[in-house]
Amino acid sequence: MTSGRSESDTRRTGRLQPVELAQAAVMAALCAAIAIIAVVVPFAAGLSLVGTVPMGLLAYRHRMRVLLAATVAGGLVAFLIAGMGGLMTVINCAYIGGLTGIVKRRGRGTPTVFVCALVAGALFGIVIVAALGVLSRLRNLIFDSVTANIAGTAAVLERVPGLAPVGERLTRDFATMLHYWPFLFFASGVVSITFVSLVGWWALSRVLKRLAGVPDVHKLEASADTGEIAPTPLTLTDVRFRYPGTDHDALGPVSLAVQPGEHVAVTGANGSGKTTLMLVLSGREPTGGTVERPGAVGLGRIGGTAVVMQHPESQVLGTRVADDLVWGLPPGTAVDVDRLLGEVGLDGLAERDTGGLSGGELQRLAVAAALAREPSLLVADEVTSMVDQDGREDLMSVLSGLTRRHRTALVHITHYNDEADAADRTVTLAGNGADSDNMEMVETADAPSASEESGPPRGVPVLELRDVGHEYGSGTPWAKTALSGIDFTVHEGDGVLIHGLNGSGKSTLAWIMAGLAVPTVGSCLLDGKPVSDQVGAVAISFQAARLQLMRSHVAHEIASAAGFSVRDRDRVITALGTVGLDPALADRRIDQLSGGQMRRVVLAGLLARSPRALILDEPLAGLDAASQRGLLHLLVDLRRRKRLTVVVISHDFAGLENLCPRTLHLADGVLATEPTTAGGRS
Structure with missing residues (x-):
């Protein structure tokens, strides 16, 4: 659980708890979306296997009724959009994911999956035979369709020298099998369900095993104490x-x-x-x-x-x-x-x-x-x-x-x-490896006024924004203007601070400068060409560093972000040294890092790509005073020594004057000369 919402002992109560409903809703939506794509998009049926992952996670971590709730919700959505094919895809994902998750949670293995698959296949075969026995017109239609396919295959074989007898025997044997169609369809159901179950188990169990190895150390857990609620004194x-x-x-x-x-x-x-x-x-x-x-x-x-x-x-x-x-x-x-x-x-x-x-x-x-x-x-x-x-x-x-x-x-x-x-x-x-002398608190500072760096530009233009405007939901009744008339240039070696109230358009501007969003009007150029055509040339660090770390270990994360092999140990160590981290951290799990270390690992991976510019979104958030000073000192050194172009978006201003001699202020999506107050919040 990731919030302070109710989480009682769900195994003692029958009804679904809020956290279970939330999990079921999210996983059902994800599975339904995958099922719809698998049905609607040509040649995308293989994507349905991906839909087993969210259902497998539900079965692995929650009760059976949570999986059933997600199946019903996801199946209805898929049926309304993609018809019977979408519904059956969701049910198939729920079966494979549920089987794998439950078997994995109970510590069983492949033999258990095989036995369960045989039972499920037998039940499926009985249902199919019973349905075809009642629906005679549907049975005849299926027979005609399958017979046509067999006849076509036999015709192709008969044209191949030496295979004519094989084609004739295929036609004859299939006609004989149709006389015993209940056994044929029953056996087909058992074989197909068993095969799909074993393939799903082979693929999904490895995913669950890897996820189980990622500790959710910060999960809130309800106390087992069932007495009268009284947390204080x-x-x-x-x-x-x-x-x-x-x-x-x-x-x-x-x-x-x-x-x-x-x-x-x-x-x-x-x-x-x-x-x-x-x-x-x-x-x-x-x-x-x-x-x-x-x-x-x-x-x-x-x-x-x-x-x-x-x-x-x-x-x-x-x-x-x-x-x-x-x-x-x-x-x-x-x-x-x-x-x-x-x-x-x-x-x-x-x-x-x-x-x-x-x-x-x-x-x-x-x-x-x-x-x-x-x-x-x-x-x-x-x-x-x-x-x-x-x-x-x-x-x-x-x-x-x-x-x-x-x-x-x-x-x-x-x-x-x-x-x-x-x-x-x-x-x-103070303890647990923390610096006992580092008791200094983070000081707050007033928002600086918009300013330009004195003197001539430090280098050639890197990022040029020309009359940039951006609108969300363009052409709809919900269209909302996020930016308007943004015009400025960031030169090589520049340090620029962009600040403004929440909702002023700072994050939208950062995404445009990184090439992750294309402005509705105007242009954003990197070295004279659209930055959206050069994604990756401008590196961006997001507010929540943990969400940007995608690999399990530090070395893998840096190598993946920078685009080189993790076996290149020297480059990993060099990248760590660039941001002032101990080389021994290369083998550390990401989940074992502090918040400051996570930010530096993100920065190490980005800098190892040698970006033309670096955008930092709230780089000081959650850091203590010493960590803030260390990160700022590192960035100032990189900007001055390697002429790194840095753009910082921040609500914390103390100590940024050396890193960012220039200041730009956003208010309601436009550049302003003075910081706004609460009354001017968008």
Whole structure:
């Protein structure tokens, strides 16, 4: 589970839980889409095998009824769009995926799959024979069709010298077999189902085995305690936590107490165990020490514990704001939707589509959804790191007032000094390999005014944007202008900061500059040619570094991103050295890296491609002060020494003046001369 929504022990209750419904809906949509493509697109039937993956994951990780719900939902969608072929493809994917997932989950192997396939094939054959026995006209039509195919094959064979007797015997033997058609179709059903099952098991079991090897270490887990829900007052005594397969503690020893209605800020360097502490507070059992509560944790339940994560997109499940606010609540729960939305600054947005909310609005919606559960303990993990300064102030005003308006204890994990100052007290974590001297907090700075670098250009033009405009949904009633009249040039060796409020068009501009999107009007040129024709020449680092890391180990990730063989050890080590990482990290799993290390691994892979320009989207988000300084020092050195062209999109401005002498400000999709305020938010 990736959010603070309800996750009770699903095996003790019959009905589907919210997290199961969400998983079933996502996997059903994915399987239906694959099935539709496999049926509609010519020669794409082989893609149906891919559809077994989402169904296999459901069967591997959840109950059978979750798989059945996904099958019904996906089958209906596929039937409405692609007809009977789409429905049968979804059912086939559900059968193969379900069989593989269940067998894999129970630790069985190929013999079990073979026996199950024989039974399924026999049942399928009996159904086919019974159906054809009743539907005589359909039986005759199938007979005529198959006979025509056999006759055609026999005719081809008879024209081949020496094979005429084979063609004649094929026609004669098939005619004899039709007299015993029940046995023929029964045997065909058994053979086909068994063959498909074994092929699906061979392919899908390897996928599940690889996925099982990726630890979901940050998954929220509901406590097994079934007593009265009462997470506070909370006392941790010498608590330690060590993740499976590691040789050191990720947290501890930590001793702290949280009283009802108290606002506690938790700070510390990257790697000090802040996220692990969040898991312990929300119910994860520590590997050492004691956690004392008067009752159950009640994660996501009324009066229990709620968690608001750093990336609100992972917590938004409803398509409307009002739907998301009450998602997962027990039936019949009375919720004053308008009051809660007003409290977090989302007045009048109950009917709004959640897909159209800005980052700050999504975070406030996540807070409102948590408050709908009337939690006794609310844990907020870096909730302001992806939000602009005005949105950050709004969120902090909401969080700071929670302990006054509600009987809620608030634990706020943060790197920012002003956010920690707003708490009743601050707990600083230092340990587990984190630098105990690195207790400095991240300082906030005012948004700089738009400016141009003094003096002549540092180099030849690299990126040229000429009257660039972009509109989403062009030609539809939902068309929305994201950019308009953007005109500027980035020269070789330039460092340019682009900032603006959430929703001002920064990410859209970054995608256009990287060639991942084509502007609706105007042009974006790289070395005089459209950048969209040179995808990869401009490297881009996204906000969430983890989502950009696609391989299991560091060396494989860097080699894959840069386009060379992982066997070229020297190039891997050189790439790591370029971003200041220890060569020993080459063999480390991606999931074992800290947030700062993940950002540097992404950067290592991008720089190893020798890009013409580098675009960094929120590179400082989630990093402690020392990590921010180290990354900025590295980038400044690369820009000055290797004349790397850097474009930075950021809400954090402290320390960027050396990396980005130039500043551009976006407001409502256009370049402005002064930073806007909250009142100017789009």
